[in-house]
Amino acid sequence: MEDIWGQACAALETSVGPNNFNHWIKPLRLTGLDGGIAHFASPTRFISDWVNRHFAKDILGELSRHGQPVERLRFDVVPQTAPGRARPVAVPASPARPVGSVAAPATARVARADLGAPLDPRYTFGNFVVGKPNELAHAAARRVAEGGPVGFNPLFLYGGVGLGKTHLMHAIAHDYQTRHPMAQVLYLSAEQFMYRFVQALRESTIMDFKGMFRNVNMLMVDDVQFIAGKDSTQEEFFHTFNALVDQGKQIVISADRAPAEIKGLEERIKSRLSCGLIVDLHPTTYELRLGILQSKTEGFRAQQPDLQIGAGVLEFLAHRITTNVRVLEGALQRLFAHASLLRREITLEVAQECLADILRTNDRKISIDDIQRRVAEHYNIRLADMVGPKRARNVARPRQIAMYLSKQLTSRSLPEIGRRFGGRDHTTIMHGIRKIEELVIEDHALAEDVNMLRRLLEA
Numbered sequence: 001m002e003d004i005w006g007q008a009c010a011a012l013e014t015s016v017g018p019n020n021f022n023h024w025i026k027p028l029r030l031t032g033l034d035g036g037i038a039h040f041a042s043p044t045r046f047i048s049d050w051v052n053r054h055f056a057k058d059i060l061g062e063l064s065r066h067g068q069p070v071e072r073l074r075f076d077v078v079p080q081t082a083p084g085r086a087r088p089v090a091v092p093a094s095p096a097r098p099v100g101s102v103a104a105p106a107t108a109r110v111a112r113a114d115l116g117a118p119l120d121p122r123y124t125f126g127n128f129v130v131g132k133p134n135e136l137a138h139a140a141a142r143r144v145a146e147g148g149p150v151g152f153n154p155l156f157l158y159g160g161v162g163l164g165k166t167h168l169m170h171a172i173a174h175d176y177q178t179r180h181p182m183a184q185v186l187y188l189s190a191e192q193f194m195y196r197f198v199q200a201l202r203e204s205t206i207m208d209f210k211g212m213f214r215n216v217n218m219l220m221v222d223d224v225q226f227i228a229g230k231d232s233t234q235e236e237f238f239h240t241f242n243a244l245v246d247q248g249k250q251i252v253i254s255a256d257r258a259p260a261e262i263k264g265l266e267e268r269i270k271s272r273l274s275c276g277l278i279v280d281l282h283p284t285t286y287e288l289r290l291g292i293l294q295s296k297t298e299g300f301r302a303q304q305p306d307l308q309i310g311a312g313v314l315e316f317l318a319h320r321i322t323t324n325v326r327v328l329e330g331a332l333q334r335l336f337a338h339a340s341l342l343r344r345e346i347t348l349e350v351a352q353e354c355l356a357d358i359l360r361t362n363d364r365k366i367s368i369d370d371i372q373r374r375v376a377e378h379y380n381i382r383l384a385d386m387v388g389p390k391r392a393r394n395v396a397r398p399r400q401i402a403m404y405l406s407k408q409l410t411s412r413s414l415p416e417i418g419r420r421f422g423g424r425d426h427t428t429i430m431h432g433i434r435k436i437e438e439l440v441i442e443d444h445a446l447a448e449d450v451n452m453l454r455r456l457l458e459a
């Protein structure tokens with residue numbers, strides 16, 4: 001049976017693509033083949049439902065090609081053991097140790113919970129839903145979590161608010177820790193890094209601080225944009241980064257924008273960060289939002305099996321709440337709390353009533369089209385000039401203002417903004433945004449124009 005499944009898997013990886021295969025089919029275990037039925041153990045109901053809906057034909061075809069004919073698939077949900085919290089990083093048992101020394105194996109496992117940030121056990125690869133906007137980030141994260149020579153160091157994940165950067169980082173830590181139980185993973189926010197550094201300076205324990213950070217197998221720093229403009233912290237971060245890369249240790253970084261776009265970050269750090277793989281998590285699509293809603297609903301259902309959700313409710317939410325996944329998740333939580341307190345089925349009407357405020361806010365979302373139209377009207381230029389090639393200042397400057405406002409008021413990435421401005425390269429957009437960032441400081445009239453446009457758009 002193992003052979004049959006192994007051969008079927010090899011063919012399925014090609015036919016459904018490695019991403020789909022890894023996410024949906026690989027977690028399944030073939031447990032039996034009898035009477036034309038293939039029995040599988042699946043870690044979640046969501047995975048089995050998804051596989052049934054999308055890949056049943058492929059699986060039936062491949063199993064029949066490689067063994068006896070199979071007509072149906074049956075799934076039993078057999079949850080995997082949840083990964084535990086990541087082991088806190090090694091610290092010496094005694095308050096001080098000689099300069100440059102490395103913790104001995106016996107002391108290496110001494111836990112000091114206050115060094116890194118705790119990992120959320122819910123943030124695993126198993127419940128990270130993959131779609132076009134995040135598939136590259138997910139694949140890179142998976143690869144890093146496997147360990148071994150990865151070929152890109154650091155992995156730099158960036159994207160707008162609530163798109164899953166932290167979730168992916170925690171998932172890497174859980175998975176890596178499970179595969180390498182003896183390894184030291186340190187996950188913390190850039191703010192915590194600064195806090196630890198300042199504390200070490202204050203308490204004259206800077207050599208311990210250096211030793212602890214240089215002693216990990218994997219360092220993960222979330223929201224690195226926080227250290228921009230903080231000179232001594234950047235200096236220490238730079239040296240920590242170099243020391244770990246020199247030792248072949250993996251680094252994973254996240255930020256709300258690409259390294260080159262982080263104002264106030266030293267050039268040498270930007271250049272180091274750019275040496276690895278930089279991956280953008282794009283804003284969600286309808287399909288991804290629906291997948292996430294289905295996955296989260298599955299989780300709620302596991303706790304409240306009698307929860308009733310009317311047809312079309314999840315589709316409605318995926319259509320209407322497009323800001324970010326955190327808002328989507330919050331909406332779903334509120335809906336379920338409401339339903340369970342009032343013991344009501346969640347119908348479309350209930351959803352509309354219960355989420356009226358969230359839906360209203362989301363509807364006020366500003367689009368790049370709105371921005372281009374408003375700016376073109378204000379400066380009395382043609383809308384076509386927003387996407388056209390004209391370089392004259394009376395056209396180029398308003399276009400740059402529109403680029404700047406698009407970055408500020410929407411969650412679009414630079415490449416996406418570039419596409420909406422006549423297919424311009426993201427570096428051109430970045431240049432335009434920088435120009436306006438400089439001008440709003442020196443040129444009061446322009447700053448007032450920009451502020452007024454922003455207020456009009458947000459009204």
Ligand SMILES: Nc1ncnc2c1ncn2[C@@H]1O[C@H](COP(=O)(O)OP(=O)(O)OP(=O)(O)O)[C@@H](O)[C@H]1O
Binds near residue numbers: 127129159163167325
């Ligand atoms: N693809 C996904 N599948 C499942 N859940 C997701 C996905 N993307 C985001 N989420 C969920 O959305 C919430 C917000 O995600 P997360 O905190 O990782 O975002 P973030 O990009 O780090 O945001 P911020 O920039 O605000 O720190 C989390 O609860 C996370 O589990």
